[in-house]
Amino acid sequence: AAGVIQSPRHLIKEKRETATLKCYPIPRHDTVYWYQQGPGQDPQFLISFYEKMQSDKGSIPDRFSAQQFSDYHSELNMSSLELGDSALYFCASSSLHLLTDHYGYTFGSGTRLTVV
Amino acid sequence: QKEVEQDPGPLSVPEGAIVSLNCTYSNSAFQYFMWYRQYSRKGPELLMYTYSSGNKEDGRFTAQVDKSSKYISLFIRDSQPSDSATYLCAMSYNNNDMRFGAGTRLTVKP
Numbered sequence: 689a690a691g692v693i694q695s696p697r698h699l700i701k702e703k704r705e706t707a708t709l710k711c712y713p714i715p716r717h718d719t720v721y722w723y724q725q726g727p728g729q730d731p732q733f734l735i736s737f738y739e740k741m742q743s744d745k746g747s748i749p750d751r752f753s754a755q756q757f758s759d760y761h762s763e764l765n766m767s768s769l770e771l772g773d774s775a776l777y778f779c780a781s782s783s784l785h786l787l788t789d790h791y792g793y794t795f796g797s798g799t800r801l802t803v804v
Numbered sequence: 805q806k807e808v809e810q811d812p813g814p815l816s817v818p819e820g821a822i823v824s825l826n827c828t829y830s831n832s833a834f835q836y837f838m839w840y841r842q843y844s845r846k847g848p849e850l851l852m853y854t855y856s857s858g859n860k861e862d863g864r865f866t867a868q869v870d871k872s873s874k875y876i877s878l879f880i881r882d883s884q885p886s887d888s889a890t891y892l893c894a895m896s897y898n899n900n901d902m903r904f905g906a907g908t909r910l911t912v913k914p
Contacts, residue, residue, distance in 0.1 A: 692847075721902075730892060730904040731848070778847055795840075795847035 692781050692796035700802045701769050709764040709799045713781030717794075719743065720762040722754060723778040725798070731778060737762055769803045776800050807831050810893055810905025819914050823880040827893035827905045830874065834895040834903075837869050839878045842890045842907065851891075852878060883912045 693712040701707050713720050719738045723731035724747075733746035737756035748754075751769075756762045766773060776798045810827045817823055825839075836855055840848035852867035854860050854876075860867045866879040876895070880887055893905040 730906045733902065780847075794850065797847045 692779055692794050694777075694779050694796035694799050696799060697797065698800050698802075700804060702804055703769055703771060705769050705803075707766045707769060707801060709766070709777055709779075709801070711762045711764070711779030711781075711796060713760050713762070713779070714794055717781035717783045718760065719782050720756055720760070721780045721782075722748075722762070722764050723780065725776045725778060727775070734764070766801075771803050774801060774803045806906075808893065808895060808903045808905045811908055812906045814909040814911060816911045816913060817883055819883060819885060819912055821883050821912070823878075823883050823887070823910060823912075825878040825880075825891050825893070825908050825910070827876050827895075828874055829876075829895055829903070831895075831897065831903070832871070832874065833897040836896045837867070837876050838894045838896075838902070839865075839867055840892040840894060841887075842892060844889075848892055885912045885914050887912050 692714055695710045699707055711720060719736060721736040722734040724734055725731040734748040735746060735754050736744045740756045752764060752766050754762060754764045778795050778798045780795045808827055808829045838850060839852040841851050842848045852860060852862060852865055854867050854869050857869045857871045864881045868877045876893055878891060888911045890907040890909045892907040894902045896902045
């Protein structure tokens with residue numbers, strides 16, 4: 689079965705560099721969410737998109753931006769990277785209209801970003 | 805105070821034991837309650853999903869939601885070593901974002 693695809697799986701960047709993470713949701717899912725999970729921490733919600741429009745914003749730094757494209761894939765752009773940005777970045781997708789039928793969220797395997 | 809509180813453990817039980825995992829929350833507007841299992845270096849995997857109050861059973865897993873007490877539980881019967889993972893509770897009121905518990909690290913010893 690198709691799952692949420694994230695790329696790359698691992699990324700190493702230097703401080704002040706820029707990184708772009710990609711997320712391909714499950715087909716027919718219209719909502720994409722981005723989470724940041726630091727070592728030993730619970731996932732923190734960053735931002736979400738519904739039908740290519742930003743639907744909610746969490747604790748996303750101003751240095752980060754994201755968008756959802758016409759094919760529903762999403763990209764998280766991170767600039768002026770800091771050591772503290774090292775974390776696992778998860779993307780999840782869902783179908784807003786199918787929530788009560790329980791599709792819930794499906795997470796990708798994550799991108800591990802290491803800033804050195 | 806965090807909106808969702810979950811004891812991070814670690815919790816260690818012998819194989820075959822009944823495991824009880826719990827979360828409390830403060831936001832009475834939460835309507836959707838979920839339990840995720842996360843193996844090391846993997847994305848969280850949805851285990852159980854409950855809308856509003858009540859119980860839900862799926863194989864060896866039972867999820868309970870008590871909205872009056874703002875308390876949710878996940879029970880694992882006949883626990884197996886393969887159940888060793890971190891279990892995250894999560895909840896949402898609007899489906900635009902979720903609030904996660906800290907996760908409880910469970911080890912089931914053979």
